[in-house]
Amino acid sequence: MIFKLKIQLSNLSPAIERTILVDGQTTFGQLHDVIQFAFGWENSHIHDFKAETEEGENVVNLFGNKMKSIITNPDMVFDALTEPYNEAEEIIADWFNGEGDEIEYLYDPGDDWLHAIKLMKVMEGRKECPEIVELSYFAPEEDSRSEWPEDEWMESGRHEVPDQETEELLMSEKNGMMWSQRFRLGPADLFIDNIWDNLLTETTRFKAAAPWQMLNSDDIIAIKHPEMEKMLYCSVMGALGEMYGMAVYQGDEGLKSLLGVLEGTEDGLNQKCLMLSFDNRNDLTNRDYRLIKDAGHTFRGKNAWPLFRSFRPGYHPWHIEPEEAAELKLAMEQVIEVVREYEEPPEGRVFARIPTMTEEGAEWQSEMIDFEYKEVEKEVQPLPVEQIRQVQAAARQMDDVLEIDVRLFPEPVQDQKGERPHFPILYVAFSQGMGIIADHKMIHVEEESDLPQMIIDHFQKTGYYPKQMNIQSERAYNAIAGIAQTMGIEVKEGPLQNLNGVLREMGML
16 A cells, blocks of 8 residues: 655744655654655654554553554663654554544654654555655754744745745655665565566576677676666676676766776776676575575576676675666666667767656667766765874974885675675885884774874874875875875875885785
């Protein structure tokens, strides 16, 4: 069943509302995320739902008064008088008695953003992804309760009703964001069982189409994702008759790794892509085999069994997730279409498939587009400038050169069974003056942004800092650039003869 919910910010004038369509099997945890998307909240405060029903039945206390049951994340409850219901387990269909029922949603008790959620209509069918169908007024910004409804807030124009064009753009943007998260926001029972069957069915079509008979691995096909603002870059393998399949490089970060592969500079540890290969039965793990069998498929023969892998920078190749399966299926569908009409593109351009969205879905056209990489803007961790200056004032600058390298350690580490293994970050600093390794650490790949702080702490602990730092990698530059600029340390780029020799002796190169 599809539930039409009207969500209104309470006790505010003008009324700020969002009308959404969600599946009845949506959990309250998922509904919380949907509301965050719909109102533009940042999910940085606690929240809860309150209902006067308990799984569809009215709740009363000993005196016959109605009570409110709390549904929330149990980890966020510290002083509740009664045990709350777990939002990850409770579904909305069990709590709404019928049309007109309301449930409260409170976000950020400090700002007291109270929302009334009213069930407007119940419709037949199922819905994979939540969708905003109506909205009125812009929502307040996070932590802005003190500004509402003061003159400064009202004069900002944020309380204005968006015009039709702005409203459509706003809904399109928010619905697009939710679509990209549909496997997390939608009911799992609706599509998870089917996604693998659909993927394997498309894989069979792909193999039968044999696109490697038309395309070489350097004939890149670009596909614009119809729901997300990113491109998929496809490289078909098999023209040489050695390995059959396809790699799908995702977005600008994926394109960067693809260019590295084409230029021969990619070491395999920084790829962002999805990989389909046709292998032998004994190349599959038990998990790969069970996925195929549980979806009701079977394959026979040499190089006939599909193997799916996800490559992410800093991580070991791993089994694909449902959302990745959907992207891989999309790529196969469009590459099959390309085989029928492929033309060699001019230099600097690639053959592309571009969708136009209509009420009936995506309509695809082929065209030539520029093949260029746009540098991905990375979130930069702010430097503790005050601490750096304090360290500089207290420490001595020595006539020394630190050779610094930051690289992925080539042996994967699995922190917990079943988790995706990662390649740790190895940080090493070699002092030319002392002829020793002055500092070294091995950290999780997700902790790379902490390296500048670790280097500052090293200067503070030892009481000295160098006149010069030599580096040979982009990772090392990112770690030391801000520190060097603030402290006036010279930076030189080039091979690290001493440090490389030590690492080679340790078997790390």
